[in-house]
Amino acid sequence: MQLGMVGAGRMGAGLVRRLTQAGHSCVVYDPNSAAVDRLRADGVAGVASLPEFVGALEKPRIAWVMVPAAVVGSVVAELASLLEPGDVVVDGGNSFYRDAVVRAGELAARGIEYVDVGTSGGVHGAERGFCLMVGGTKNAVLQLEPVFRALAPGVDAAGRTFGRRGRPAPEEHGYVHCGGPGAGHFVKMVHNGIEYGQMAALAEGMAILRNAGIGAKSRSCDAETAPLPNAAFYRYDFDIAAILEAWRRGSVVSSWLTDLTAAAVHADPDLAAFSGHVADSGEGRWTLQAAIDEGVPAHVLAAALLERFSSRGEGEYANKALSAMRKAFGGHLEQEVLV
Numbered sequence: 001m002q003l004g005m006v007g008a009g010r011m012g013a014g015l016v017r018r019l020t021q022a023g024h025s026c027v028v029y030d031p032n033s034a035a036v037d038r039l040r041a042d043g044v045a046g047v048a049s050l051p052e053f054v055g056a057l058e059k060p061r062i063a064w065v066m067v068p069a070a071v072v073g074s075v076v077a078e079l080a081s082l083l084e085p086g087d088v089v090v091d092g093g094n095s096f097y098r099d100a101v102v103r104a105g106e107l108a109a110r111g112i113e114y115v116d117v118g119t120s121g122g123v124h125g126a127e128r129g130f131c132l133m134v135g136g137t138k139n140a141v142l143q144l145e146p147v148f149r150a151l152a153p154g155v156d157a158a159g160r161t162f163g164r165r166g167r168p169a170p171e172e173h174g175y176v177h178c179g180g181p182g183a184g185h186f187v188k189m190v191h192n193g194i195e196y197g198q199m200a201a202l203a204e205g206m207a208i209l210r211n212a213g214i215g216a217k218s219r220s221c222d223a224e225t226a227p228l229p230n231a232a233f234y235r236y237d238f239d240i241a242a243i244l245e246a247w248r249r250g251s252v253v254s255s256w257l258t259d260l261t262a263a264a265v266h267a268d269p270d271l272a273a274f275s276g277h278v279a280d281s282g283e284g285r286w287t288l289q290a291a292i293d294e295g296v297p298a299h300v301l302a303a304a305l306l307e308r309f310s311s312r313g314e315g316e317y318a319n320k321a322l323s324a325m326r327k328a329f330g331g332h333l334e335q336e337v338l339v
């Protein structure tokens with residue numbers, strides 16, 4: 001099958017590589033010509049503009065858009081002006097699901113299908129396969145089946161779930177048709193909300209392990225600093241890389257996230273290469289918005305998102321206000337934090 005890819009960055013390039021390895025042919029457009037050239041070197045057809053891109057695709061055309069969420073709207077609008085009824089636009093990026101609902105409606109009015117595909121697998125997807133969460137009409141999803149099959153990790157990526165029998169369902173290959181327009185991005189949004197929570201849980205646990213030797217360190221205290229309680233019980237010097245390595249094998253918290261974290265800590269035990277300022281690109285905020293609209297308590301996901309704000313110093317003013325209040329009501333001086 002032939003597919004066009006708009007966006008040849010980390011994800012777009014990985015998707016194209018996996019598709020071409022499976023025997024599909026791809027046409028790629030990206031305004032960054034160096035990104036296109038890298039794929040050309042692998043035998044992929046690269047073009048220099050969206051009109052050229054549309055002109056190079058066989059009908060009915062499949063145009064997969066893999067660009068930052070902020071530019072999806074303008075890319076889809078330009079594509080829509082060039083495409084014809086029967087063509088399909090796929091948005092594989094981390095777009096807000098409500099934008100997908102609106103865009104699907106606008107394109108349907110022109111006879112163009114819009115399929116939203118939440119894509120998980122990151123920069124390792126080209127090799128491990130991509131987990132795909134799909135939203136759109138049954139017809140469009142059916143048309144894209146060979147593409148999804150080639151991109152997904154496949155049945156051997158996980159042991160078969162007890163009780164499942166017969167021919168493996170699409171989800172056992174690693175792609176799932178979640179529902180109508182927007183459903184794929186909704187499910188990917190929640191996936192990323194969960195991702196924030198799992199990441200935060202692992203990171204906080206690692207920090208508690210790292211500080212478990214605090215009782216062995218000399219610690220001055222005064223009237224303003226509480227003495228460390230139970231100091232004798234905090235005299236461990238844990239090798240976090242070793243613990244994570246063991247957790248990868250048979251533990252309840254084994255996961256791909258644990259694998260990646262173990263590798264990062266093994267390479268850089270103090271994580272000195274990182275500032276600790278953690279960005280967020282929207283999915284966690286949208287997940288919480290959905291939780292609020294649905295009235296679902298999502299304490300862990302909320303805490304994980306807010307922790308990212310704190311990591312960037314967004315809590316600094318509030319913390320200064322706390323110190324100011326403490327000083328105002330109790331005459332307390334700010335102390336250097338000793339633990």
Ligand SMILES: NC(=O)C1=CN([C@@H]2O[C@H](COP(=O)(O)OP(=O)(O)OC[C@H]3O[C@@H](n4cnc5c(N)ncnc54)[C@H](O)[C@@H]3O)[C@@H](O)[C@H]2O)C=CC1
Binds near residue numbers: 008067122
């Ligand atoms: N990096 C990751 O782990 C994952 C990213 N995503 C999503 O996939 C999408 C792409 O992400 P990445 O590949 O990581 O970003 P990236 O920054 O590596 O690549 C984006 C590419 O889009 C191109 N681009 C920008 N404006 C364009 C335009 N107007 N027309 C055509 N191309 C344009 C850029 O030149 C760049 O090559 C985003 O929506 C992102 O949230 C989804 C899953 C995982």
Ligand SMILES: O=C(CO)[C@H](O)[C@H](O)COP(=O)(O)O
Binds near residue numbers: 094120279280
């Ligand atoms: O979708 C992803 C992983 O599943 C992307 O890596 C995404 O960028 C992660 O979200 P955030 O940037 O908000 O941490």
